[in-house]
Amino acid sequence: MVSAGLQGASKRGYALKKRPGRGLSNTYEVTKDGATQTVAVRTTRDRWVAFPPLEGGKKWKTLDDVQLVLVAAVDNKENPQNVDVYLFPADEVRKRFSASYAARVENGHSLPDNYGMWVSLDKGDDTIPTQVGHSLAIDYPAIAHFSLDELEAIITRDVHKLAIEEPGVEGFDQPVVAQGPKLSTVAEVLSFARDKIADLTGMPAEAIKFDLKMGV
Secondary structure: OHHHHHHHHHHOOOEEEEOOOOHHHOEEEEEEOOEEEEEEEEEEOOOEEEEOEEOOOOEEOOHHHOOEEEEEEEOOOOOOOEEEEEEEEHHHHHHHHHHHHHHHHHOOOOOOOOOOEEEEOOOOOOOOHHHOOOOHHHHOOOOEEEEHHHHHHHHHHHHHOOEEOOOOOOOOOOOEEOOOOOOOOHHHHHHHHHHHHHHHHOOOHHHOOOOOOOOO
């Protein structure tokens, strides 16, 4: 689904480049008409998106560091047929997340720092605290749509890009298939695993926690 989001932005004329060192946050630089901005990429299978609050809701992890939010969402969580791609101004997303946070706190909800809080893309009910901040997808229509078949083709294409030929490698006359990035530390392995789980589940990477135990 991340591939669908990136492809959708590309169709609208954005050139995307993953920001070095950002790791789990799925943050990219996007350039269009000579202007470069930062964008946070999110995927969702239930049409709710999340960002973690910080400092009691005064700040938002990742969201405060970008100018745009790119979301790839299935069109229907019960019977998905397509993936919709949305591009939101980060200021508007922050406004809605802050309103949702305030409504929940006012109604006695506990919202720990650095843990994802979810807001619905679709129409909701302002009288229900957890639904405050809804309708981003109503006010900002999708910039692209992909059928599931098209999405499968995109993923297949991206997988094929990992196959590289190295004719000068001794003892090999067949293409060498890259298995992923070279990981040299435990932190890098955990970061890579968290990114992959986020892509599969649609959860923000920041909400995925590991309990690592090592012994003999």
